[in-house]
Amino acid sequence: MSASLEKGIHALKEVIDAPIASYFESCVHCGLCAEACLFYTETGDPKYTPIHKVEPLRRVYEQEYTLLGRLKKAVGLSKPVTDAELDQWQELVYDSCTMCGRCSLVCPVGNDIVYMIRKFREGMAVSGHVPDGIRSATKRTVEIGGPMGLKWPAVANVLRKAEESTGLTIPVDKEGSDYLVLLSSMEIVNYPEYIEALAKIFHKAGISFTLASDAFEATNAGIQIGNSDLAKVIVSRIVDAAERLKVKYVLSPECGHAYMAIRWEGPNLIGRPFGFEVVHVLELLDELRQKGVLKMKDKLKDPLILHDPCQIVRRGGVLQAPEPLIQQVAENYIPIADKQKWNWCCGGGGGASAIHTEEAEALRAKVFRIKKRQLEEAGVNTMVTFCANCRITIEEGLDHYEMNTKLLGLTELLAEHMED
């Protein structure tokens, strides 16, 4: 057994807990999880059945933690997990799983399959079976500060431009502010309007905020790759900055995995509860809406549908804010059948969008058909979402199918139509 495989198996043994044991023991191979997974529904290939994606983890559980499994192992009747096998599983655990968690909502025996995938990735990461795209994004985040290799001077530049175009100041490293604002590299590079939108909204609402020059990046590639040690390093930057600047709240950007990383995984990674509250930007906006601060001067007339990002809504629990917010700014919002926690993933979550192999990109294009169908069934040409990663993935999909669909970010849309 290679040293890396040994470490990987050890990591898998470490992550197996009572829920995982209970889940494996409960599975009756009914295959219903496949019906909830876009990689199965759009390809019809049964290897994408969610519970199958954790098969090596199941065998480690059986061989290490059950009496019968240990007996079988002792007499040489069980099939050990090998490097070749994990290599084969890489595609199933990363390329074709976005950790969207839809399978966890349908399993009749109650298995939380995405919980198992997240744990399985720990072993995959340690044993070196990770797609290059995610590996290098993680490396850049740890060494440089963000998955896209963005450094502070570049960010400062974007902030300066936002200050010029809005005429508002954007404070940096200001102690005692209410909010520490986090961004995702994707937003800084591709959607700098988000920053302008936030500045406008904060000034309007009279809330003090700051950015931290040493902790601006909210995304956490360590979580996507499945390496808790790296994830801890990345999340600690934010915790240190928030505590140094003595803020009351840390504002997660729209980005779904960033929210998951800081809000739900963060305290568990550093091993203690936070001394500040983590708020998703939509939660803040909805609070402002309820207080009557978020008033619109006009509304968008185009008929549109909403794409609920998995990590914010289904897995993050921001269930109720998005709909009232879109209704605040859109006159013709059309609710779709599979909305809110039942929404279908864009196909690029969980680090999948960072994998640029030909196969992975072709697969993403294929599964995007589910979003295409949602747009066509609603008969609209506009889609609104609130996750930078979903936006990139959806834009790629729209390009691929040469669709004439407008894709908008919810926060920017609100800022654009806000009363001056």
Add this chain to the structure above:
Amino acid sequence: MNELQFLTWVRGPGLDIAVGIFLLGVLWRLFEIYSLGRKKDLAAPRQRSGASGLHTVFRRSLAPPGMLKRSPVSYIGGYIFHIGLAIVVFGFAPHILLIKNLTGLSWPGLPSQFIDLAAVVTMAAMVVVLVDRITKPAKRFLSTFEDWFTWAVTFLPVLTGWMAVQHLLLPYTTMLALHILSVEILLVVLPFTKLFHAFTLFGSRWYNGRVNAHKGVPV
């Protein structure tokens, strides 16, 4: 061994051994699984009504939106054969008598014609779900020897019991002995196969419900 000796054995020592393995097996397996424990979630919880472990234990008994249409046989076939099994096992007067002798607990039985019908419907539903397992790509792909084996050990007690009552194929005594033997096989394998979901599904649903309720998501 003649048929009467066979019947005497399966009713006596055979039953004791099977029930013993079943009880010890269940206790051991539950310990093996749940003693692994889990880490406390340190993130500040979000409260939302309808989100808890207990909610999910009950909610998962119903088909989630859209799923009935996607896999009707799984749900309808599944409901029929699970409920059918429960009716046959716990509603048939001779079964109740056996349970009374073993535990002292007793309740009124259902009319035998109804039990008959339930047995036939249960078997039909089990055949349908078996065909579904063979024809549905995801199900067939996931299936291992254990899936076919556990189907058979669940089906045989119903079939032999029904045949004994109907006096089909073999003399009543022999068929009854075979019926009891098939139940004993079921009891012995239950704790060590996927049939153990009968016990763990409550824990699994509860964990899933609990973990997601922490984030304020009713699942």
